[in-house]
Amino acid sequence: EAGVAQSPRYKIIEKRQSVAFWCNPISGHATLYWYQQILGQGPKLLIQFQNNGVVDDSQLPKDRFSAERLKGVDSTLKIQPAKLEDSAVYLCASSPVSGRAGDDIQYFGAGTRLSVL
Amino acid sequence: DQQVKQNSPSLSVQEGRISILNCDYTNSMFDYFLWYKKYPAEGPTFLISISSIKDKNEDGRFTVFLNKSAKHLSLHIVPSQPGDSAVYFCAAVGSRLTFGEGTQLTVNP
Numbered sequence: 001e002a003g004v005a006q007s008p009r010y011k012i013i014e015k016r017q018s019v020a021f022w023c024n025p026i027s028g029h030a031t032l033y034w035y036q037q038i039l040g041q042g043p044k045l046l047i048q049f050q051n052n053g054v055v056d057d058s059q060l061p062k063d064r065f066s067a068e069r070l071k072g073v074d075s076t077l078k079i080q081p082a083k084l085e086d087s088a089v090y091l092c093a094s095s096p097v098s099g100r101a102g103d104d105i106q107y108f109g110a111g112t113r114l115s116v117l
Numbered sequence: 118d119q120q121v122k123q124n125s126p127s128l129s130v131q132e133g134r135i136s137i138l139n140c141d142y143t144n145s146m147f148d149y150f151l152w153y154k155k156y157p158a159e160g161p162t163f164l165i166s167i168s169s170i171k172d173k174n175e176d177g178r179f180t181v182f183l184n185k186s187a188k189h190l191s192l193h194i195v196p197s198q199p200g201d202s203a204v205y206f207c208a209a210v211g212s213r214l215t216f217g218e219g220t221q222l223t224v225n226p
Contacts, residue, residue, distance in 0.1 A: 004160065040126075040218065041218055041219075042121070042206050042208070042215075042216025042217050042218050042219055043161070043206070043216050044216070045213045045214065048213070056212070056213055091160055091161075093160070105151075105163045105166075106163070106214065107160075107162075107163075108153075108160030108161045108162070109160050110158060110159050110160050111160055
């Protein structure tokens, strides 16, 4: 079974530029998550999708971050414009059923490491 | 506010000995706890979990203990192996999954 695929693996941009990350979850997984992991910290949830609907985006900085999952499968996360503090690893995860973390294990991709200069 | 804290950034143990990783939380509404393990350049992978109605869960060399009154959980690895060297994240389930900062475990041969 293929795991969660993310691209690109690394991205370097200058502040005020825009950037997009792509995620393809495990086949059949209904729930998809985007996390931000700043160096020295644990992953922090940015947005959770159930199929193609948003379940939780309360921690997404909506003035600059956006995400979509149009067909309920793969997803893109965009930052526009980027700030220095956006430098982090962006992790995508998926889970098979309801999205309740106690019931469904989240499977993570390898992440995209973003450096904003 | 940091609702899940792992106060030890790093831990070093000898192969064959016990590794004990600790985690504290503040939110008494958390009802499920998980440990994830992360190797460099890979995403976190699920290791073991425990429901808040239990105080212990065991899976092979890995045991998680939960002390609800102290709002504390720990992961025991016995015996520790060099392949266990990784960053270990504690995570708690509330309205979302909340992670601690992680502890880098190094198991020396």
